[in-house]
Amino acid sequence: MSPIEELKKEHNSVLLSLQILEKMYQYSELIQEVNFEQLDRLLEFFQVFVDRCHHGKEENALFPALADVGVPVKGGPIGVMLDEHKSGRVYVHHLWETHMELEGSGTTSIPEFVYNSENYIRLLRQHIDKENNVLYPIAEKRLSPEKMLELTDAFEKIETEKVGVGKHEQFHHMLKSYKDYWKL
Numbered sequence: 375m376s377p378i379e380e381l382k383k384e385h386n387s388v389l390l391s392l393q394i395l396e397k398m399y400q401y402s403e404l405i406q407e408v409n410f411e412q413l414d415r416l417l418e419f420f421q422v423f424v425d426r427c428h429h430g431k432e433e434n435a436l437f438p439a440l441a442d443v444g445v446p447v448k449g450g451p452i453g454v455m456l457d458e459h460k461s462g463r464v465y466v467h468h469l470w471e472t473h474m475e476l477e478g479s480g481t482t483s484i485p486e487f488v489y490n491s492e493n494y495i496r497l498l499r500q501h502i503d504k505e506n507n508v509l510y511p512i513a514e515k516r517l518s519p520e521k522m523l524e525l526t527d528a529f530e531k532i533e534t535e536k537v538g539v540g541k542h543e544q545f546h547h548m549l550k551s552y553k554d555y556w557k558l
Contacts (some may be wrong), residue, residue, distance in 0.1 A: 377525035378510050384428045385502045392495045397556040399491040402484050408476050420466045423545045427537045429459045435528035443516045451509045458501045465494035
């Protein structure tokens with residue numbers, strides 16, 4: 375599998391996680407309750423899989439490779455992606471804060487949980503669309519086969535060092551169980 379195909383495959387997992395988050399917040403709105411165990415694990419997924427792993431591969435390997443072949447960072451697609459990664463981190467931070475408030479005080483923060491969830495979901499869905507349909511085709515066109523092999527090695531190193539051996543599989547198992555739980 376090429377490194378770009380790997381990133382696209384990861385996008386599928388991210389999109390599934392967003393569907394799960396959407397079901398969670400809709401349920402929370404309806405019954406004024408949150409499944410804290412699931413939310414905790416889902417937020418860990420966003421921090422580790424989405425940010426540290428997926429965005430880490432892009433920020434530490436793909437984006438520099440694209441910049442090396444002349445794809446502009448400032449004012450170009452890479453800059454837009456970096457800004458959106460930062461915005462995503464802010465939403466996840468707010469979701470963690472809301473999680474802690476909800477555990478402590480009950481239902482008072484459910485509207486905030488819904489607000490941050492909706493915005494994070496919207497941001498990432500649009501972000502993934504831009505990457506799949508704009509940035510990744512540029513990479514496939516402009517990066518040499520040798521550079522693609524380097525990216526594959528760099529991605530593997532990121533998975534091992536920043537995520538941990540076996541963690542990827544644990545996340546996929548979690549997503550499958552949540553997918554079944556929420557009947558997606």
